[in-house]
Amino acid sequence: QRSPPPPAPTQGSPCGSASAKDSVEWEGRSLLKALVKKSALRGEQVHVLGCEVSEEEFREGFDSNINSRLVYHDLFRDPLSWSKPGKALPGGPLEALRALDKRTVSGPATIALDSLSWLLHHLPCPTLCQTLHALSRQDSCPGDTPPGEQVRVLGLLHEELHGPGPLGALSSLAQTEVTLSGMMGQASAQILCRRPRQRPTHQTQWFSILPDFSLELQAEPPLESQPRSDPHTPSVDPTTHLTFNLHLSKKEREAKDSLTLPFQFSSEKQQALLRPGLGQATSHIFYEPDAYDDLDQEDPDDDLDV
Amino acid sequence: MAVAGTSGTGTRSTGSMVAAASTNNVTSFQRRGPRASGADSGCSRLVSIAGTRRSVRNGQLLVSTGLPALDQFLGGGLAVGTVLLIEEDKYNIYSPLLFNYFLAEGIVSGHALLVASAKEDPADILQKLPAPLIDHSYKKECDEDICGHKMESDIKMKIAWRYQLFPKMEGRPVLSSGFGHDYDISKRIPQELIETSKWHGFFLPEKISSTFNVESCSLTSGYMKLLQFIQNIIYEEGFDGSNPQKKQKNILRIGIQNLGSPLWGDDICCAENCDASHSLTKFLYILRALLRTSLSACIITVPTHLIQNKAVIARVTNLSDTVVGLESFIGSEKETNPLYKDYHGLIHIRQIPRLNNLIYDISDVKDLAFKLKKKLFTIEVRENFYV
Numbered sequence: 001q002r003s004p005p006p007p008a009p010t011q012g013s014p015c016g017s018a019s020a021k022d023s024v025e026w027e028g029r030s031l032l033k034a035l036v037k038k039s040a041l042r043g044e045q046v047h048v049l050g051c052e053v054s055e056e057e058f059r060e061g062f063d064s065n066i067n068s069r070l071v072y073h074d075l076f077r078d079p080l081s082w083s084k085p086g087k088a089l090p091g092g093p094l095e096a097l098r099a100l101d102k103r104t105v106s107g108p109a110t111i112a113l114d115s116l117s118w119l120l121h122h123l124p125c126p127t128l129c130q131t132l133h134a135l136s137r138q139d140s141c142p143g144d145t146p147p148g149e150q151v152r153v154l155g156l157l158h159e160e161l162h163g164p165g166p167l168g169a170l171s172s173l174a175q176t177e178v179t180l181s182g183m184m185g186q187a188s189a190q191i192l193c194r195r196p197r198q199r200p201t202h203q204t205q206w207f208s209i210l211p212d213f214s215l216e217l218q219a220e221p222p223l224e225s226q227p228r229s230d231p232h233t234p235s236v237d238p239t240t241h242l243t244f245n246l247h248l249s250k251k252e253r254e255a256k257d258s259l260t261l262p263f264q265f266s267s268e269k270q271q272a273l274l275r276p277g278l279g280q281a282t283s284h285i286f287y288e289p290d291a292y293d294d295l296d297q298e299d300p301d302d303d304l305d306v
Numbered sequence: 307m308a309v310a311g312t313s314g315t316g317t318r319s320t321g322s323m324v325a326a327a328s329t330n331n332v333t334s335f336q337r338r339g340p341r342a343s344g345a346d347s348g349c350s351r352l353v354s355i356a357g358t359r360r361s362v363r364n365g366q367l368l369v370s371t372g373l374p375a376l377d378q379f380l381g382g383g384l385a386v387g388t389v390l391l392i393e394e395d396k397y398n399i400y401s402p403l404l405f406n407y408f409l410a411e412g413i414v415s416g417h418a419l420l421v422a423s424a425k426e427d428p429a430d431i432l433q434k435l436p437a438p439l440i441d442h443s444y445k446k447e448c449d450e451d452i453c454g455h456k457m458e459s460d461i462k463m464k465i466a467w468r469y470q471l472f473p474k475m476e477g478r479p480v481l482s483s484g485f486g487h488d489y490d491i492s493k494r495i496p497q498e499l500i501e502t503s504k505w506h507g508f509f510l511p512e513k514i515s516s517t518f519n520v521e522s523c524s525l526t527s528g529y530m531k532l533l534q535f536i537q538n539i540i541y542e543e544g545f546d547g548s549n550p551q552k553k554q555k556n557i558l559r560i561g562i563q564n565l566g567s568p569l570w571g572d573d574i575c576c577a578e579n580c581d582a583s584h585s586l587t588k589f590l591y592i593l594r595a596l597l598r599t600s601l602s603a604c605i606i607t608v609p610t611h612l613i614q615n616k617a618v619i620a621r622v623t624n625l626s627d628t629v630v631g632l633e634s635f636i637g638s639e640k641e642t643n644p645l646y647k648d649y650h651g652l653i654h655i656r657q658i659p660r661l662n663n664l665i666y667d668i669s670d671v672k673d674l675a676f677k678l679k680k681k682l683f684t685i686e687v688r689e690n691f692y693v
Contacts, residue, residue: 125576129568133425134511165576165614169568172398172612199636200397237644261465270467 017136017153018176019116021167023160026180026187029053031207032112032156034215037062039110039152040069047100047111051075051093051118058114061213073100079122093122097131108151111135115156116170125166129173136175186218260291355555355601357415358386359485364663369417369557369603370486372407375685377486379674380628384605385661386557387598388627389590393610394564395634395651400676401607403491403683404632405561408605410435410495412503412559414487419505420539420560422532424569428507431563432500436489490681508535510570528571529589536560536596546600558602565589566608566622575612583618590625627659632676649675653685 022028040046046069050058055072062070073096097119100111113119119128136153157170159179171177179190191203206218239246248256265273269286289295358369361382368383371390377383384390390408394401412419413435421428513531525533540546545558566572566586573580597604606626610619623629634651635641653674658666675688 124573126568126571126573130424130511130571133569137511163577163614165578165612168612169575172567172609173569194397197399197402199399264464264467273468 017132017155017174018178019155019157019170019174020178020180020189021157021159022180023158026182028156028158028180029114030209030213031178031180031189031215032114032154033058033061034209034213035154036070036110036112037066037213038215040066045069045071045109047071047073047109049073049075049096049100049111049113051079052115061211063212075118093119094127094131097135100135110152110154113153113155115158117156117158117161120157120162120166120170125169129169132170133173355557357411357417357485358557359383361385364661366661369559370411370415371404371605372409372411372487372489373404373683373685374486374488376404376630379655379671379685380630381658381668383485384603384628385659386601386603388603388659388661389594389597390603390605391622391626391629392605392607393629393631393654393656394607395632395636396611397634397636398564398609399636400632400634400651400678400683402563403678404630405563405605405607406431406435406491407489407683408559409561410438410489411487412557413495413499413505414438415557416503417557417559418543418545419503420508420536420558421505421563422508422510422535422561423563424510424528424567425564427509428505432505432507433494435495435500436491437493437495438499439488439490488682491683492681506535506539508532514571525588526571526585529585532562533589533592533596536593540596540600540602545602555601558600560597560602560604562604562606564609565606566610566613574615574618575609576614578614580615583615586618587621587625590622594625594627623657626657627661628655629657630654631656646675649677649686649688651676652688 020028036046048070050072054076055074059067075093075096175194177192182188186206188204188206192200194200208216210216266288358367361368367386369386370377370383392401392404409419421431510528514528541548566574568575572585574586613619631654632651635646640646653676658668660666671687673688674685676685
């Protein structure tokens with residue numbers, strides 16, 4: 001499902017598209033309905049493309065105020081357009097999606113797609129991605145419309161029905177991804193928010209949905225029987241388990257410092273080598289006697305009696 | 307050489323060798339033609355285009371990728387007529403940076419640009435390019451960044467004392483002027499630079515017709531249109547030498563973003579055994595043919611982490627010339643690993659072309675990492691303390 005994060009927690013609702021993934025254990029339609037209700041209460045137009053459940057079932061639980069704001073495009077009753085003879089076949093879901101594109105022109109609006117999984121089964125994935133991108137892009141030109149006026153696209157995706165390919169493709173398109181899971185009866189949402197040029201942020205939000213589809217955010221429940229991973233995992237120290245010794249004892253350090261190195265010259269020679277004089281006519285010879293040099297000036301050949 | 311013995315014990319440069327040789331008349335090799343001025347152009351008969359230089363190894367014409375560090379690891383720059391493929395990182399944060407550097411370098415060097423994207427309007431992409439930095443301000447940034455290391459540089463080196471006076475290198479080579487600039491990614495490129503540049507944009511949702519027909523040929527229609535667009539530009543603007551009376555030669559820099567993603571109509575990211583599996587490979591083949599016959603260089607970013615079929619990734623790599631992969635640490639266990647704590651990700655140079663050459667021009671270093679600082683994107687050799 002693509003849904004913006006519940007507007008309550010941190011920031012105002014971002015624009016663009018968002019998806020929420022649910023699974024068999026934690027169903028997502030009630031979250032979708034809760035978000036739809038929130039948008040409607042905010043005074044926005046809400047368009048719902050219903051494919052998996054009937055209109056009556058979707059509208060159930062909403063009061064008349066919200067129902068009047070909801071514009072329902074029904075694909076559940078007649079997905080293949082059999083009851084309208086003479087209409088060209090290639091319509092169907094794609095036409096319905098593209099019609100949403102042109103209709104929601106004025107003002108801020110929310111488009112809820114129930115569900116993306118159904119659409120993925122009926123349309124080729126690249127086509128669906130392109131259409132969704134066109135939908136979420138239509139008002140998001142920077143500078144044209146203020147951020148509050150943009151179109152938000154929510155989609156419900158059943159994670160278990162698809163392979164990694166379509167899931168990855170849709171995830172890369174979504175600005176926000178909400179994965180539903182939970183623990184011990186409490187539902188939680190892992191929210192991954194991708195801003196265009198910034199690092200993605202992860203957030204986990206526990207929530208529950210009341211019978212009238214209001215969204216109630218909750219703090220994290222105390223964990224009782226679940227073993228908790230240590231919050232301060234000790235940082236890995238690479239110097240452990242080495243087969244060689246990396247540290248020096250004090251005596252070793254002293255011995256190391258007092259060692260004479262082979263190319264360590266006197267400081268005058270070092271300076272002369274570091275800064276060679278320009279245009280030196282003669283070259284200098286620096287001689288530093290080694291420890292083993294014999295400085296005897298006598299010519300040893302003098303001892304030969306030749 | 308005995309010849310040089312007469313020229314004194316001072317510096318022995320090739321200039322003095324030649325001078326000595328010609329005065330003694332030992333060799334009969336003469337330099338033909340007037341001596342060309344300027345360090346960039348070698349022989350006077352070869353073309354000299356702004357923003358390019360010749361490779362020192364084999365004379366291949368190179369353009370800068372916009373990042374001097376990346377140029378160094380690619381053997382001096384990107385060869386004209388080749389494709390640079392960037393394998394995107396998982397959340398697509400760092401590959402747009404490389405893309406933008408390439409385009410910004412094109413604008414600053416005065417090259418023509420062709421930007422193609424299915425996600426963003428090319429005009430918007432151009433607005434977000436980084437601003438070029440003048441040399442001395444870059445050095446100031448550099449110094450600010452390394453002021454934390456000042457303590458270490460003051461300590462006199464005991465063993466390597468001959469290197470005391472050398473500046474602390476950041477892996478950045480000395481550049482000749484006009485090739486490779488530095489950019490500040492926290493600032494946008496000034497509007498007048500964009501307006502004076504010549505650019506062409508290809509935005510797929512505008513070009514594709516609203517009726518989705520099933521493609522009969524094996525190239526998806528988006529790719530077909532893009533190839534036709536590129537071919538038209540190359541022909542009309544004379545990058546393939548077809549209009550010789552035209553003004554001075556210039557390079558066309560082509561940038562294609564997110565190639566292979568579903569937004570281009572390609573389904574290699576969606577399924578493992580897809581119908582149009584040869585679409586992307588055909589596209590690359592034809593694109594490379596277009597590039598080889600014209601004065602252009604191309605950068606492509608591909609979301610290879612989404613491609614389901616490994617064989618397709620291998621084919622795409624083989625069909626490109628230079629391939630650079632980005633691996634960011636976000637979301638992986640390497641993010642908390644102390645070995646990688648200074649960096650934001652790794653760069654893998656997966657392939658370097660062998661153009662008119664018997665050997666590859668690879669640098670010895672294989673372990674590269676990148677870091678995104680506030681103002682610039684640096685590539686460094688990863689210092690491995692515990693090999």
